[in-house]
Amino acid sequence: MEQSGEFRIGSSREEVWRALNDPVVLAKCIDGCQSMEKLADDEFTAIVKAKIGPVSATFKASLKLTDLNPPESYSLNADVKGGPAGFGKGVADVTLIEDGDATVLRYGVSASVGGKLAQIGSRFIDAAARKMANDFFSAFQGELDPESVETAVDTVSADAGQSPPTAPAGQWKIWAVVFVALVIAFVLTI
Amino acid sequence: MKISITVNGRQHDVDLPQTNALLVDVLREQLHLTGTHVGCDTSQCGACTVHLEGRAVKSCAILAVQVDGQAITTIEGIGTPDDLHPMQAAFRDCHALQCGFCTPGMIMSAIDLVQNSDSLDNRAVREGLEGNICRCTGYHNIVKAVLQAQESM
Amino acid sequence: MSEATGIGASVKRREDLRFITGSGTYTDDMNQPGQAYAVFLRSPYARAKIGAIDSSEAMAIEGVLAVYTGQDTAADGLGDIPCGWLVKSKDGSDMVAAPHPPLAVTQTNYVGEPYGIVIAESVAVAKQAAEAVTTEFTELNAVVDVASAAQSEQIHEGVVDNLAYDWELGEKAATEAALASAAHVTELDIINNRLIPNAIEPRAAIGCHDRVADHFTLYTTSQNPHLERLILSAFVKIAPEHKLRIVSPDVGGGFGSKIFVYAEETAVIWASKKVGRPVKWTAERGESFLADAHGRDHVTHAELGLDADGRFVALKVRTTANLGAYLSTFGAAVPTYLYGTLMAGQYKTPNIYVEVQGVYTNTAPVDAYRGAGRPEATYVVERLVETAARELGKDPTDLRRMNMIQPGDFPYETPVALVYDTGDYEASLDKALEHSDYQGIDARRVEARERGKRRGIGFACYIEACGLAPSQLAIQLGAGVGLYESGEVRMHPTGSVTVFTGSHSHGQGHETTFAQVVSTKLGVPFEDVEIVHGDTGRVEFGLGTYGSRSLAVGGSALVMASEKIIAKARIIAAHMMETEADNVTFADGVFSSSNQQVTIQEVAFAAYVPADYPEDLEPGLSEKAFYDPENFTYPAGTHVAEVEIDETTGVVELVNFVAVDDFGHIVNPMIVDGQVHGGVAQGVGQALLEHGIYDENGQLLTGSFMDYCMPRADDLPDFTVDTTVTPCTHNPLGVKGCGEAGAIGSPAAVMNAITDALGVKDISMPATSEKVWRALRRE
Structure with a gap:
């Protein structure tokens, strides 16, 4: 599964990068984030309580950063486990691009989900993931610039997913988006 | 948490085991009205259909706290073996059931459908029962039964 | 006996009254005093090594009684769940059956496979505890695609190419030769889609253990409780058969999926002894989807050869059948003996060759689902025939007619091992054309x-082909059990009748039709006959309901038992009328000799109150029969x-x-x-x-x-x-x-x-x- 999209944030690239590396800011922005722990400079764990359709669970995420290139880009390898609720895993590549006074955050995610999340959550994942991502960026923007909340975000491109020939196209898109939301939440936690 | 509900004409004060208890669980587990069945976990099959204040609802999709103070009718409350509801009689007469598991929900939906429609034809019955899945009958005889019951309701 | 209740009458079903009033008793409607509730730990991965399982946090939750895993069932000596049919490959070797422990021990092989069971005071607590169990999985590559399974990673140790068997039926050389010289060959690549049975009642089980008597009772949603008891006793080693009772009460549909012995029912009854409490489990629909046996799932290449006139000369079929991660109870037999043998269809095709590769994949086990092999075979034959007609510009009904086995041809031996006893295929075709x-x-x-x-x-x-039979042949072909059915007709002193059948009704209406059969045979009122089924504690033995066998096999057993009743009653009646049994006729419940008559009810009373009774004849009027069909x-x-x-x-x-x-x-x-x-x-x-x-x-x-x-x-x-x-x-x-x-x-x-x-x-x-x-x- 491949998925990509971008968000425009009304702050400079340095500010965005700094905020992206401020656990306090990010924890506030992730709805349901219960804890974050830094294991090493490039390794984190996070616990997030999330609800996707009928699947409600506490997800434990192990995150590893690679290809760090501040303040422009990095890659994030995530392994998210929700016990009986299922799991997600994959890689997100994040790039920050200067755009005047603002910054465009572009991401590409390659991921998959399994267990109950795949089985019965898939129908709800699209909407849930959009909401999670939007909630995050609204909150994120609010943290960076409390006066400009209304200008935040939402240019998620949900149609950029690639459909492998062996799988039904619709499902891949849905899976992609949920993982985008989860991974973005985790990506931006660092 | 306590609620008070009237089920099949009888009032019950129910102490809910948890606040998110579903109506179907209260009916089955606490009031021992096991005629209402659970066939899925996504509110798709309709086996749990009961009447809430006279209208068909899926009792697996309603919290018990939502129905506090309201009247519920289950399959046990619409007729007795000696005095069947016309829909129950028609289901038997038309062989509209096989394993019987979807039947209570199907009957409750069908009663609501007939009561709230002027005149149903075959197609309208089929569309009206779209929320109840039967895996045994192929619906042929269910449609026949509902059309037959319509005449005597 | 009124005419309206005899054989051939559309008698309204007696079981309906309880179902339409909400009085049915399905397994989940039952509760046992002191029962605890089970939730299963299921693999989120299609294929993974099971590492450390930490249940300490779960056990600390109030109301949690136990968390058991595959290690525990294995340590307790619980046996594997067996496949009931041994299929042999072309080379004569036995199929390779991968071990199937009730709870996975070292590796899970499909999403949803249970590897543990959590038992608690309520379902809610059990679910919460299941979430608190942490399991280290090492995910392995999953084998999913049927067609390429043989070229994929090996799922089970010792199962080369993921191949359970490579089976064949028919004459390969002759078929290929006939195809080579055919005037026309129609070819099709056919996929028979995977189906999920979805009886509306999810599976459920309540396991009970009586500590004093060391006796187990399992209430469960089974189409064949005696077979379940046999397997749980002989193979899984839960308990000896006399210490194990299986009750299958009202069952909300099966369609095959409730024939099989599953992990959950097995674990529940085992756990009831471990925790010393009855243990109840009811599947959520999501679990049914993952863990009920699925159906069909074939990939097939088929060729039909025809001569210049359109006569079928040869049929060659090559199928890869998905068996899932493990061989389910009848999983091996469905794509072979219930599939390849049906390839003649209604036609006189002289040369047929079928080969079937049964492959393992990391998906739920695949087994019998309504039709079981025969829909797949019919799909191959009838899609080919229709396609051939179109390719040749012939009317599809004419082409079929030309090739049909005719009424004068019976008994007809097909090239694929069956002997059809009777039929008139054109009669059905004619009527169908008229209706349509x-x-x-x-x-x-x-x-x-x-x-x-x-x-x-x-x-x-x-x-x-229904009512698999006869037992001896089936066992020679690999069946693990006989395929007869038992029946018992118990006539009470007052003349009413209780009938015990090894068949099980879960929608089929046995309580009505079997009563029609017995009341007609014995000439007693329909209302006086009651049918008992679904309880190994009440019914002597049985092989259950599947393969459209109930009436043909189970009903026949009841006819035999009824005939035994009549034979004994005739001796008693003769004694009552002071004549010889040979002089006594029986019709409509009345024994007659010249101008004397006694009813079967009067005979029954005499049998239990033998005041004036034939010498050397046992009292009582109760008879059993086992009917083993000849075909x-x-x-x-x-x-x-x-x-x-x-x-x-x-x-x-x-x-x-x-x-x-x-x-x-x-x-x-x-x-x-x-x-x-x-x-x-x-x-x-x-x-x-x-x-x-x-x-x-x-x-x-x-x-x-x-x-x-x-x-x-x-x-x-x-x-x-x-x-x-x-x-x-x-x-x-x-x-x-x-x-x-x-x-x-x-x-x-x-x-x-x-x-x-x-x-x-x-x-x-x-x-x-x-x-x-x-x-x-x-x-």
Whole structure:
């Protein structure tokens, strides 16, 4: 599964990068984030309580950063486990691009989900993931610039997913988006 | 948490085991009205259909706290073996059931459908029962039964 | 006895009264004093090594009684769940059965496979505890695609190429030679889509252990409680058979999926002794999707050779059958003995060769689902025949007619090991054509076209084999059990009758039809006969209900037991009338000799109050019988489907469906029609809507009623159902079985209609609007 999209944030690239590396800011922005722990400079764990359709669970995420290139880009390898609720895993590549006074955050995610999340959550994942991502960026923007909340975000491109020939196209898109939301939440936690 | 509900004409004060208890669980587990069945976990099959204040609802999709103070009718409350509801009689007469598991929900939906429609034809019955899945009958005889019951309701 | 309750009467079902009033007793409706509740730990991965399992946090939750894993069941010496049928490969070697522990021990092999059981005071606490268990999994590559499974990573140790068996039937050389010299060869690549049975009642179980007597009782949703007891006792080693009772109360549909012995029921009864409490488990629908045995899932290449006149000269079929991660109870037999043997269909094809590779994949086990092998075989034969007719420009019904086995040909031995006893295939075809107004199809096509619809008609002339038999042959071919059925007729002193049958009714109406049979045979009122089934504590033995066998095999056992009753009663009656038994006739419940008469009820009383009684005759009037059929029965018929396809949307509407079936004699026409309706609906579901889909990682994408599409009322039309009759020649009722026919003929009929409407050679099931829309635009 491949998925990509971008968000425009009304702050400079340095500010965005700094905020992206401020656990306090990010924890506030992730709805349901219960804890974050830094294991090493490039390794984190996070616990997030999330609800996707009928699947409600506490997800434990192990995150590893690679290809760090501040303040422009990095890659994030995530392994998210929700016990009986299922799991997600994959890689997100994040790039920050200067755009005047603002910054465009572009991401590409390659991921998959399994267990109950795949089985019965898939129908709800699209909407849930959009909401999670939007909630995050609204909150994120609010943290960076409390006066400009209304200008935040939402240019998620949900149609950029690639459909492998062996799988039904619709499902891949849905899976992609949920993982985008989860991974973005985790990506931006660092 | 306590609620008070009237089920099949009888009032019950129910102490809910948890606040998110579903109506179907209260009916089955606490009031021992096991005629209402659970066939899925996504509110798709309709086996749990009961009447809430006279209208068909899926009792697996309603919290018990939502129905506090309201009247519920289950399959046990619409007729007795000696005095069947016309829909129950028609289901038997038309062989509209096989394993019987979807039947209570199907009957409750069908009663609501007939009561709230002027005149149903075959197609309208089929569309009206779209929320109840039967895996045994192929619906042929269910449609026949509902059309037959319509005449005597 | 009134005429309205005898054999052949559409008696209203007596079981209905409890179902329509909500008084049925299904397993989940039952509760045992002090019961605890189970939730299963299930693999989220299609294939993974199980590492450390930490249940300490779960055990700390108030109300949690126990967390057991596969390590615990293994340590307790619990045996593997066996496959009940041993299939041999071409080279004579036994199939390779991968070990199937009730709870996975070292590796899980499909998403949803249970590897642990959590037991708590409530379902809510058990669920919470299950979430608190942390399990280290090492994910392995999953094998999902059927066609390439043999070239993929090895799933089970010792199972080379993931191949359980490579089976064949028929003469390969002769078939290939005949194909090579055929005037025309029709070829098709066919996929038989994976189905998920979805009886509306999810599986459930309550395991109980009596510590004092060391006796187990399992209440569960089984189609065959005695077989379950046999397997749990002999193979899984739960307890000896006399210490184990299985009760299968009202069961909300099975369609095959409740034949098998599953991990959950096994774990529940085992755990009841461990925790010293009754343990109840009821599947959520999501669990049913993951862990009930699925059906079908074949990939096939088939070739039909015809001579210049259109006579079939050879049929060659090569199938890869998905068996899932483990061999389920009858999983090995379904794509072989219930599939390859049916390839002659209704036709005199002289050369047939079938080879089937049964492969393991990291998906739920695949086993019998309504029709079990026979819908797959019918689909191959009838899609080929219809395609051949189109390729040759012949009328599809004419081509079939030309090749049909004729009434004078019976008994007819096919090239694939069956001997058909009787039939009149053209009679069903003629009647079906009449009902479907085949003459008028061209006019209907034109009319539909004006409305933007493409109308098509399709046929399926199917045959099936029901009531697997006889036992000795079946066992030689690998069956692990006999295929007889038991019956007991107990006449009480006052003349009423309790009947015990080893068949199990979960919608089929045994309580009515079996009472019709026994009351007719004994000449007692229908109301005086009660049928008991589904309890190993009450019924002596039985092999249960599957394969459309109940009436043909179980009903025949009851006829035999009734005849034994009459034979004994005749001796008593003769004594009462002071004559010889040879002078006594019996009809309608009355024994007569010259001008004297005694009723069977009077005889029953005398049998239990033997004041003046024949010497050397035991008191009492209760008889048992085991009936072992000498052959299969062969229901057959013609199904005709007519569809309209919306050219704009690709939506297929089934506008007419005609089923004309020959089930031999019929005991209750109303029930038979209902069985056909239900079977057709499931077959139409396969053709138009249903598809169990795993992604390439082995995640089930169709895991709820929102994603797995079953027919709802507005997806179907009324059906036209009729019958023809050639009585079965070898059972006392002359019956053949009707439970599966609807699901066997209908998929091919519907797909033949769709390909006819579209003018394409093939389109795979299910013919969703998207697929059809694309096919319309490829033209």
